[in-house]
Amino acid sequence: MASVRFQGLRSVIRGQCSPLRFQQRRWAQVHDVRYLASHHDPNHILDRYRSKLDQKAKQEGHDSIESLKEAYNEKIKDLRVKASTVTTPEPETPASNAAEPTAAKAPISHAAREVSGKANPIKPLSSYLDVEKIRELPPKEVEALWRLRFASSPTSICAAIPLEIYQRIMSAARQNPQFVLPLPRPSAEGEQETQADIHFLQWAFHPPAGEPAAPSGETANTHVSTVIFTHLGAFKMHGAFAQPHTTITHYLDLADDKGLVLMHGQVVPERGVSTMEATWLASCVQRFYDFEGQASGRKSELVRMFTQGDTENFKVEELMAEAERIQ
Template sequence: MMATFRISTLRRIAPGAAPHVRVSQRRWAQVHGVRFLVTQYSDRILEKYKEKLGKKAKEEGLRDIDQLKEAYKEKIQDVKKAAIPIPTVAASRTTSTTSPLPVAQVSAERTPSSNSGLRTLSSYLDLDKTMDLPEKEIEAIWRLRHVNDAQSLCATIPLSVYQTIEDTAKTHPRFILPLPKEGQGAEIHFLQWTFPAENSVTVLFTHLAEYKLRGEFSQPHTTVTHHLELAKDKGLVLLHGQVVEGRGVSVDEAKWLVMCLQKFYGLGRENNERRRLLELFGKGDASFKIENLVEEAEKII
């Protein structure tokens, strides 16, 4: 039963951090910012690479970035044609009009470039000694192991709960989640599950705007790894996340996304709406609406 999905477990994420992002009903009513935020973020990325694009234009004998864009117009159109249309909310919650928010092609698997860089649980803990410890001591040691890293997240998840999450992830490895932004409405983030090693399962969180722009070459702002080495003997899965500083997401905001993820993927049979949203998104069904996603996310807190 979902009662075993303990809120206390989720609140152990990012020890020492402020309480997770709390969203009032009123703030969620400002969903009108979704499309604006996507465009705004794309503009920031363009500004970031402005100098390199200008250099590229000169190398090709072009006057400026506008001429460079015109020269590569056909290639840009090809990328856009590969996008999957997903409807989003329109001007506000009070209106029913929708407009398309295309997502870059999400069929390609994004996995870490090299498994050699993947840290196993043994790089954090002495597994032989840990196996002899009770659950509460393992949880305490895991928190202490990451307490000095201001950009990290950590939590322990009961195996029975994690199994539901993983089973759902294998069926629905890609999804999007809303993140509330003060005075700006909801910013949309793309997530993808990967299974790079026998005892490691990861989730990559990326700004949807960046993923649309760069596809499989986009850089995640948060990477969460589930370590399964203790699952069989201790009935625990240890979660560790790393938030990249300077990529537009705070540790508290990343914590909100992880909580949202666990609520959507750890759903029980009683929550038909969350399951329905996962299924519609996975199929690229036009009836998937971000407004419905936001409404469901409101219920998490």
Template structure:
């Protein structure tokens, strides 16, 4: 085990030694081809609601005699805060599940408050402090998913997903074998930026968490490096409802956008087997190549190659 760790560190040093300039030069054209990113099992609401509805909001401000959108936001500040607080509760099963961006229905006034529970020693909140498990366990999967999305819809730096438990079991099995890896984030004008990920498990909260850190930050600070994104998977409902609930948080001012974090999570799921079995023979070939890269990195094998890693990530565009 110690020898494997030493070899992994050797591979990390090799990745870190790659010149950012050479990465930009060799991959600028390639990353320019990457477009829309699908996010496994999630229907996260658009994050920048202001931009999407700017025209309607401007018209609303004009109708109410307000100067601009900022004035409209200020006038409705109290109502917005009320809606955000409402998003932090579980809606009764008798109420219809709202779409992620809709206002809560009247029945939400008779909401069920989530139970207050302390975090585990790891600092992770249990799922029961976010949802009332005794209530949501009786809901159909579609309604449960809608509630989970609604809970995160008003939080601009959050990620969420509802993952089939079988899919997550495959991902977790691979993660236990290879709990560390590196992934690239494409920047069309600059090539790619490398990020280091590490899986952790917390038995007290039945959760699995992935920490994402910029590789440059990891190089500079090692084990004291601060992650820019934390993604936690809750398995409380895996057997009963057949789903694993995922939530993530992107830390502000760490140089990473929510879209970058979303891309990293998608890459994580793809490399760790979340999309295995798709794409026929070609898909199987790509699956095997991703598996080889994971194994080579985890075992410190000199065959691990950053160029091949980026080629595989590019195929997800």
């Protein structure tokens, strides 16, 4: 694949660039057209409605728009908190502070912060299965029941991961909590370009949602982890306000006695990614994060370079080439 620099992706690695820009070449195009609309200047909105705001301020006895805004500040915050959800929680800081020098210090979305906070919003495994009864079954039956549990859900993905593999992935994820993955798109008839959407992923770790089966200190069930996938264009434009399209949760409740980590993924409808596409992205996590297994070699190097903000050696065409090698 010919050499091409992907400027928008480099800006994420640096954490210093304004809205996403694509440098497209005839032989390699990266499409994320849903999120290429430019930012709107908030002052433009204020100017547009200034006369109405002035009128409202006078009606309520305020001498300026700023005074009116201060009077409504607490009410606005309260409404935002009430309207927040796990995937769109109330931001703690302005989205404008959306950059740090390297990818390792890039802004983690408030959705990821929420699931890694002290208040655990993740559903426990017991909300899906009778954990105590399933402990009595052999691993193969546990895996079959887990898949059957979500067989009728068109927006769910699931897997049973051997504990040894998960622990390798987790070790790499703690050191490299953010990365990007290309999602190949079919080319139009007659076109020969490689097309792909780029997706930004973030890991988060928080306390276990269920009780460990083994005594404290002797259990692998020390946490629950999540992976949040967001369109790179959305992340570049909206920062902490970006809406994830897929959230994956790893449960370790059965890790001690069954050697399995149960994974459940939820795809949000109408956000530009199908369940099949989200399944492919989820499978790429192992392919790029299992440094001692499937990700040994160039895949693991790309993850480390992204974390280090190595804009000289991290090339999007190599990322796409490695993704294309995944069977």
